[in-house]
Amino acid sequence: MAYPEVFPRGEDASSPVFSGPVWLAQLLDLAQVEATDTSIYNVTFAPGCRNNWHRHSQGQVLLATRGVGYHQIRGQAIDIMSPGDVIVCPPDTDHWHGAGPDSEFSHIGISPRTANNRPTWLEPVTDAQYNGAIT
Amino acid sequence: MAYPEVFPRGEDASSPVFSGPVWLAQLLDLAQVEATDTSIYNVTFAPGCRNNWHRHSQGQVLLATRGVGYHQIRGQAIDIMSPGDVIVCPPDTDHWHGAGPDSEFSHIGISPRTANNRPTWLEPVTDAQYNGAIT
Numbered sequence: 001m002a003y004p005e006v007f008p009r010g011e012d013a014s015s016p017v018f019s020g021p022v023w024l025a026q027l028l029d030l031a032q033v034e035a036t037d038t039s040i041y042n043v044t045f046a047p048g049c050r051n052n053w054h055r056h057s058q059g060q061v062l063l064a065t066r067g068v069g070y071h072q073i074r075g076q077a078i079d080i081m082s083p084g085d086v087i088v089c090p091p092d093t094d095h096w097h098g099a100g101p102d103s104e105f106s107h108i109g110i111s112p113r114t115a116n117n118r119p120t121w122l123e124p125v126t127d128a129q130y131n132g133a134i135t
Numbered sequence: 136m137a138y139p140e141v142f143p144r145g146e147d148a149s150s151p152v153f154s155g156p157v158w159l160a161q162l163l164d165l166a167q168v169e170a171t172d173t174s175i176y177n178v179t180f181a182p183g184c185r186n187n188w189h190r191h192s193q194g195q196v197l198l199a200t201r202g203v204g205y206h207q208i209r210g211q212a213i214d215i216m217s218p219g220d221v222i223v224c225p226p227d228t229d230h231w232h233g234a235g236p237d238s239e240f241s242h243i244g245i246s247p248r249t250a251n252n253r254p255t256w257l258e259p260v261t262d263a264q265y266n267g268a269i270t
Contacts, residue, residue: 001139006200006218027198032223036194036247038173040221059171063162063243065141065200083141086175088167108198110245112171 003066003083005106007042017121019098020049027108039111045069050098052124058117059091061110069105070130071097078132081107096125138201138218140241142177152256154233155184162243174246180204185233187259193252194226196245204240205265206232213267216242231260 010025023044033039042065050070062071062081069081074094079087081097089095099105111117128134145160158179168174177200185205197206197216204216209229214222216232224230234240246252263269 003141004136004138004218006138006141007198007221008219027221028196028223032196035225036196036223036245038196038245038247040196040198040245061163061167061171061173061175063142063175083139084143086142086162088163088171090170108243110171110173110175112173112247 005044006065007106007108009044010042013043017052017054018049019051019124021046022049022051033114037112037114039114039117041109042106043109044104044106045099047099047103048101050125050130051096053094053096053122055092055094055120055122056089056111056117057092057120058111058113059093060089061112062087062089062097063108063110064105065108066106067103068100069097069107070100071095072129081105094122098125140179141200142241142243144179145177148178152187152189153184154186154259156181157184157186168249172247172249174244174249174252176244177241178244179239179241180234182234182238183236185260185265186231188229188231188257190227190229190255190257191224191246191252192227192255193246193248194228195224196247197222197224197232198243198245199240200243201241202238203235204232204242205235206230207264216240229257233260
């Protein structure tokens with residue numbers, strides 16, 4: 001089934017910690033983030049695009065809404081994400097996420113305890129890791 | 136545009152604080168709720184169904200995914216919610232939400248700071264309030 005884009009695509013968010021084109025829409029304004037101590041955002045990855053390995057000191061929740069995506073916690077197998085799938089990455093746990101090779105992938109991201117939820121960016125995901133050869 | 140059901144519909148959650156049929160799917164398990172101090176759930180209201188007036192001591196975020204819904208903060212006009220709309224109800228603020236009269240309505244609900252996020256249930260929403268005559 002083809003799922004529509006429900007949430008705004010937002011702005012080009014390409015940066016050195018993404019391997020290709022990516023778009024980011026913040027769904028809460030700063031006052032709303034402060035009121036709830038939670039950040040909520042929509043991320044859309046171009047096919048094959050993933051972020052670097054990274055971790056969040058207070059964890060992150062991903063809600064897949066569109067396309068096929070990948071998520072991997074270091075040392076574990078890649079999770080294939082389809083619309084409706086929910087992933088929780090625990091605090092201070094290395095992971096990466098992005099689109100599968102053949103479709104865009106959109107997920108809602110939720111960063112709890114935002115005021116203290118510090119990201120730490122690490123090395124790029126290699127093609128061998130992306131292709132599942134190396135965990 | 137007709138939007139598909141992306142997240143699980145879950146179980147019948149009909150209760151005295153809803154005016155009609157409603158379904159609830161918890162998207163995180165208890166360990167994940169504890170790890171993130173956040174509850175995330177999918178709610179589907181039958182046409183015309185709404186919950187009672189209530190408030191959350193730490194607030195609530197609603198992400199509309201399907202159908203047309205209503206949300207109202209006491210003293211304000213009704214917000215019409217369509218897929219992609221995001222509402223933040225601040226802490227300790229009376230509100231209600233539910234489906235419009237002609238369609239099911241699904242939203243993701245996010246309750247931040249779950250360990251301390253106490254709901255307080257109040258009186259039913261009258262038909263006059265639902266129909267927008269009385270705020």
